[in-house]
Amino acid sequence: MSRIKVLVGTRKGAFILTSDGKRELWEISDPHFAGWEIYHLKGSPVDPDRLFASQTNGWFGQMIQRSDDGGETWESVGKEFNYEGVPGTHQWYDGTQHPWEFKRVWHLEPSPADPDTVYAGVEDAALFKTMDGGRTWQELPGVRGAKGHLWQPGAGGMGLHTIILDPNRPERIFIAISAAGVFRTDDAGQTWRPTNRGLKSPYEIPDPEAEVGHCVHRIAMHPSRPEVLFMQKHWDVMRSDDSGESWREISGNLPSDFGFPIDVHANEPETVYVVPIKSDSEHFPPEGKLRVYRSRAGGNEWEALTNGLPQRNCYVNVLRDAMATDSLDPCGVYFGTTGGQVYASADGGDTWNPIVRDLPAVLSVEVQTLP
Amino acid sequence: MIRVALPYHLRSLARVDGEVLLEVESPVTLSRVLDSLETCHPVLRGTVRDQISLQRRPFVRFFACKEDLSHHPPDTALPDEVVAGKEPFLIIGAMAGG
Numbered sequence: 001m002s003r004i005k006v007l008v009g010t011r012k013g014a015f016i017l018t019s020d021g022k023r024e025l026w027e028i029s030d031p032h033f034a035g036w037e038i039y040h041l042k043g044s045p046v047d048p049d050r051l052f053a054s055q056t057n058g059w060f061g062q063m064i065q066r067s068d069d070g071g072e073t074w075e076s077v078g079k080e081f082n083y084e085g086v087p088g089t090h091q092w093y094d095g096t097q098h099p100w101e102f103k104r105v106w107h108l109e110p111s112p113a114d115p116d117t118v119y120a121g122v123e124d125a126a127l128f129k130t131m132d133g134g135r136t137w138q139e140l141p142g143v144r145g146a147k148g149h150l151w152q153p154g155a156g157g158m159g160l161h162t163i164i165l166d167p168n169r170p171e172r173i174f175i176a177i178s179a180a181g182v183f184r185t186d187d188a189g190q191t192w193r194p195t196n197r198g199l200k201s202p203y204e205i206p207d208p209e210a211e212v213g214h215c216v217h218r219i220a221m222h223p224s225r226p227e228v229l230f231m232q233k234h235w236d237v238m239r240s241d242d243s244g245e246s247w248r249e250i251s252g253n254l255p256s257d258f259g260f261p262i263d264v265h266a267n268e269p270e271t272v273y274v275v276p277i278k279s280d281s282e283h284f285p286p287e288g289k290l291r292v293y294r295s296r297a298g299g300n301e302w303e304a305l306t307n308g309l310p311q312r313n314c315y316v317n318v319l320r321d322a323m324a325t326d327s328l329d330p331c332g333v334y335f336g337t338t339g340g341q342v343y344a345s346a347d348g349g350d351t352w353n354p355i356v357r358d359l360p361a362v363l364s365v366e367v368q369t370l371p
Numbered sequence: 372m373i374r375v376a377l378p379y380h381l382r383s384l385a386r387v388d389g390e391v392l393l394e395v396e397s398p399v400t401l402s403r404v405l406d407s408l409e410t411c412h413p414v415l416r417g418t419v420r421d422q423i424s425l426q427r428r429p430f431v432r433f434f435a436c437k438e439d440l441s442h443h444p445p446d447t448a449l450p451d452e453v454v455a456g457k458e459p460f461l462i463i464g465a466m467a468g469g
Contacts, residue, residue: 035380059430059464060380060418076384076414080422 009038012360054105077134091152109163121160154179195244222269250299261323284315308352336362402445
């Protein structure tokens with residue numbers, strides 16, 4: 001029977017939750033890297049025992065940890081993220097230009113083809129790559145060449161938080177950056193261009209349809225249809241059917257189209273999940289009801305999934321990297337909250353159960369489906 | 372031997388319990404202690420001071436013999452009590468406030 005491993009990054013350490021394919025009984029690990037912020041941890045699709053973790057804190061900076069035994073033991077690997085050449089500048093809050101400064105790694109995306117190759121999305125927004133298992137990291141500076149001088153950090157920082165590797169075209173990568181937008185390369189990272197046409201941000205930027213500056217919170221793709229992308233923007237849920245060339249709104253009947261995560265069902269490419277949040281000022285669910293919304297039509301028509309989720313007095317948030325799916329049938333869906341709960345559904349979202357209720361605030365959730 | 376007391380986060384990173392004991396060539400200065408610490412525990416490079424500029428990280432403090440040495444230049448000689456091993460050199464994560 002298959003096994004499921006849920007990798008949870010929190011404000012105060014990483015936790016590994018394991019179960020068999022029934023996904024009913026769970027074992028919760030002790031904290032890994034206790035006391036450190038774990039922005040993200042993710043396993044290699046090629047070698048699932050190989051995990052990478054971004055470990056950071058305000059006092060002592062950035063660490064990258066690697067495990068080659070599924071998280072039993074960890075080794076500190078390279079943590080030097082030096083911008084290529086003269087870093088240059090981006091827009092600052094006061095309208096001046098400000099030098100790029102590395103702050104932390106937000107997201108790690110292991111290659112589907114090589115266990116030694118991993119991409120890292122960092123703040124201030126840039127993309128790095130290792131090809132030696134994390135020992136050394138090199139920037140792909142073309143990202144910042146895509147009008148980087150016009151990007152301006154939002155209140156949450158200017159982080160490169162989403163990295164999607166096209167499964168059919170290894171030279172194509174999508175990235176998303178807070179307060180900057182979506183960008184695509186078709187030459188394995190040499191050159192990049194903004195792919196934000198159709199996004200409208202009237203309350204965030206002076207030109208609502210500007211080429212860059214949109215606060216994209218998350219994008220998601222189903223591997224069987226890499227030309228279709230789904231997006232949770234600061235406001236608006238969006239969809240692209242042409243690899244990001246254009247976007248259209250699919251918020252439909254959602255109670256709020258503000259939110260952070262968005263994910264796609266593992267076996268149904270038109271089934272999408274979001275967690276609506278009341279507003280940019282009130283980062284908690286509308287009406288104090290924690291509801292995942294599912295569209296089986298690729299957007300516009302959404303149904304509330306509430307069975308097993310708190311339906312009163314709930315004021316947690318679900319952060320952008322804190323939702324994931326497994327690849328079993330029926331598909332498992334998982335998300336973590338800023339209140340420290342990790343919820344799981346073993347039936348595509350129809351019913352939910354907390355795997356664990358009292359972790360530190362959850363920053364990221366990833367799932368491994370293991371044989 | 373120079374006694375160095377590390378904060379919890381760095382002890383767990385370096386996988387040490389209690390104080391770290393370091394051989395440091397005379398004259399014993401702030402930078403020599405940090406050089407020796409990073410040589411013995413390479414995982415700590417970049418956690419106390421920037422790896423390139425060697426500037427102390429903003430929220431790290433250096434205390435010894437009830438004195439704050441955080442703003443002293445790197446070639447500052449450490450107090451005799453620290454050199455003699457009677458007192459530890461303290462590397463501290465600054466108060467977070469709140």
